[in-house]
Structure formats: C-alpha cells, structure tokens
Amino acid sequence: MKGLIFDNIGLKVSAVLLSVFLWFFVASRGQSEISFEAPLEFRDIPADLGIVSSSTKSVMLTIRGQERFVKSLNASNIGVFINMSKAREGEGIYHVSKEDIKVPFAISVTGVEPSAIKVKLEERVARSVPVKVSIIGTTRGNATVSTTVDPKNVVISGLKSDVSQIHFIKTEEVDISDIRDTVTENLELDTTGLNIVPAVSKVSVKFTFTEKKR
Structure with a gap:
C-alpha cells in the first residue's frame, strides 16, 4: 500500500501543477x-x-x-x-x-x-490694500461726482509672490454719465487675472453728485 502511494506521487504532483497552470491560463484570458x-x-x-x-x-x-x-x-x-x-x-x-x-x-x-514629482511651495500671506473705484464716462456740464468707499481698505490673501505685486484692488466699472443725484451702490471687487482672495467680495460706494453754479 505504501509503495502504491509513492508510485503515484509523481502523477499527483503533475496533476496539481497542471491544475495550477490551467488556472493561470484561464485567469489570464x-x-x-x-x-x-x-x-x-x-x-x-x-x-x-x-x-x-x-x-x-x-x-x-x-x-x-x-x-x-x-x-x-x-x-x-x-x-x-x-x-x-x-x-x-x-x-x-x-x-x-x-x-x-x-x-x-x-x-x-x-x-x-x-513617479517623482518636483513641487514648489510658497508661504501664504495676507495684507490690507486700498480700494479704487473704477469709473468710466464723464459728467455733463459743470457737474462733478466724488466717491466715498466703505471699507476704504480690504484684506487680500494668497501666495507671497502674488500678494506682493498688488498695491490696490479695483471695483467693477461704473458709468457716471447718467448720475444726477447722490446715490450709494454695492460694487463687486474685480479680481480678474489676480491670484488672490479678498476678505470681502463687495464694497459700498457713495457717489456724491455736485453741480457747480456758473
């Protein structure tokens, strides 16, 4: 009986190896x-x-x-x-x-x-810059329009190299041609092309209309 087992061991090993090969063959298809x-x-x-x-x-x-x-x-x-x-x-x-x-x-x-990526990082900073009202158009005759901004300055944040290049931030454009009275408007800050984030997105601007006497 013992001899029979050892006589068949070669066949058994071959059968196992064949089974493994067939499994890999099927799995790889x-x-x-x-x-x-x-x-x-x-x-x-x-x-x-x-x-x-x-x-x-x-x-x-x-x-x-x-x-x-x-x-x-x-x-x-x-x-x-x-x-x-x-x-x-x-x-x-x-x-x-x-x-x-x-x-x-x-x-x-x-x-x-x-598998290796070169990355450059920079410090994030914040600082306060003045707001400038972007005006287009002109008043008629002897009239003038002055502006008062609230807040006058806003905090901007971003990468150090970007923030250092910005000395003021503009509002969206306002046409003063048709202003005939003192009005207050909330204007969006214009960040087009700027890699910074202002602390507020809008400012209040008072337009004071004055007509000089001739």
Whole structure:
C-alpha cells in the first residue's frame, strides 16, 4: 500500500501543477493592459503654504485587468494622490507610490510615469490694500461726482509672490454719465487675472453728485 502511494506521487504532483497552470491560463484570458493618463491631486497641504508650480499635473499609469473592467475605466474612478502634510516651503521632490493610487477592484497598477514629482511651495500671506473705484464716462456740464468707499481698505490673501505685486484692488466699472443725484451702490471687487482672495467680495460706494453754479 505504501509503495502504491509513492508510485503515484509523481502523477499527483503533475496533476496539481497542471491544475495550477490551467488556472493561470484561464485567469489570464481576457486580460488587458493599457496606459491611462490620470490627474494628480495634492492633499493635506499645510494651511500656511500654497503650490506655486509642479513639474507635471498628471501621470501616466500602466493598468492591467480583465478587459471588460479596463474598458470601463475613466477619470472618475481612478485617483492619484500625493500627501503633502509634511511639505515645507521651497522646492522638493515628492514620490508617487502604488499605495497613492486608487483604482477599482480587479484592476492593478503595474507602472507609474513619472513617479517623482518636483513641487514648489510658497508661504501664504495676507495684507490690507486700498480700494479704487473704477469709473468710466464723464459728467455733463459743470457737474462733478466724488466717491466715498466703505471699507476704504480690504484684506487680500494668497501666495507671497502674488500678494506682493498688488498695491490696490479695483471695483467693477461704473458709468457716471447718467448720475444726477447722490446715490450709494454695492460694487463687486474685480479680481480678474489676480491670484488672490479678498476678505470681502463687495464694497459700498457713495457717489456724491455736485453741480457747480456758473
């Protein structure tokens, strides 16, 4: 009996190996590998810092999985995240690992390019700047229109290099051609093209109409 068991062990091992091979063969059928460009998301940036620039805003992933799952992939179900909680001011290299990539079940990531991202961070600052009323048009005859702004100054915040370049902030344009009386209006602050955030979005402006006697 013992001899019979050992006589058949070779056949049993062969059968197990064949089963494993067949399993891998079946499992690999329908597998597909593609390249997928995914946007980068920087998370947990310290509150006193902001990103000035990064060497790339996306990475190319090599993704493998069942063809039917791979074909259904889109930007909404893939995420590439870089944890910036320990970031410091200045330029640094931050690495993307497979653990930083979110993909659906049954999908695997076999490659990331680039895997090292150069990121420059800068201090966030705030300061007060005066408000200027943006006026167009002219008054008729001897009339004049003066303005009083409340508040006269607003606090703006942003990256240090952006805030340092701003010496005042304008309101939306106001045409004074048709003003015939003293009026007060709430005007939006114009931040077009400015990488800053004002503490308030509107200011109150009093337009005082004066007609000089001839």
